[in-house]
Amino acid sequence: MSPNNQQQRKKLRAAKLCLGSLRFNRPHIEALVSQMEITMKTENDVFPVISDKQIAAGSGQRNLYCPECGCINTHVEAPYLKIGDSWHGNGEVAITPLWSECGSKWEVCIGFHKGDAPIFVRVNESCKSK
Ligand SMILES: [Zn+2]
Structure with a gap:
């Protein structure tokens, strides 16, 4: 589909x-x-925004990069739970807003409903449009 x-x-x-x-x-x-x-925001794959390598070997930590240009400098804002959000699924969505120093504003979203927890990325403002 x-x-x-x-x-x-x-x-x-x-x-x-x-x-x-x-x-x-x-x-x-x-x-x-x-x-x-x-309107429903475009939902993008989370894998491209996650660094290939761990921050330090064995740390288990990876960085998040701008989904538009791969800018490595990203900042996290306060996460929140949104009820009634329009996304490709049913149920609530946990949203973590982020902004990258290139100018992008985006969010990592985790939906949840009946044991499913899909994770995806939505871009609110693209650095490419500035
Ligand atoms: Zn960017």
């Missing part, structure tokens, strides 16, 4: 949740979705 189809299905599911017990047919729901402009 293409990312666009997944995103469309997610939008439809979110719209159905918003509409609760009201009964609408698919064209009505699709029209409402386009009006609501439910």
Whole structure:
């Protein structure tokens, strides 16, 4: 399934949740979705932002790099739990915001629902757009 189809299905599911017990047919729901402009951030693989090598041999620690340019200087902000976030899954998301000295602002997200804990990266501001 293409990312666009997944995103469309997610939008439809979110719209159905918003509409609760009201009964609408698919064209009505699709029209409402386009009006609501439910946006879901692009979710990226976490592996490219993790350094290949440990910070010190045997430390078990790896660095996080800017997902856009690989800048090695990244800072962490206070993590939080978000309920009702729009992502490719159900349930809450634990979000750790980060910013890199290149200018990117991004977040490492861990969703959780029924024993699944998918981890992904979302870019809020790209250093490449500055
Ligand atoms: Zn960058």
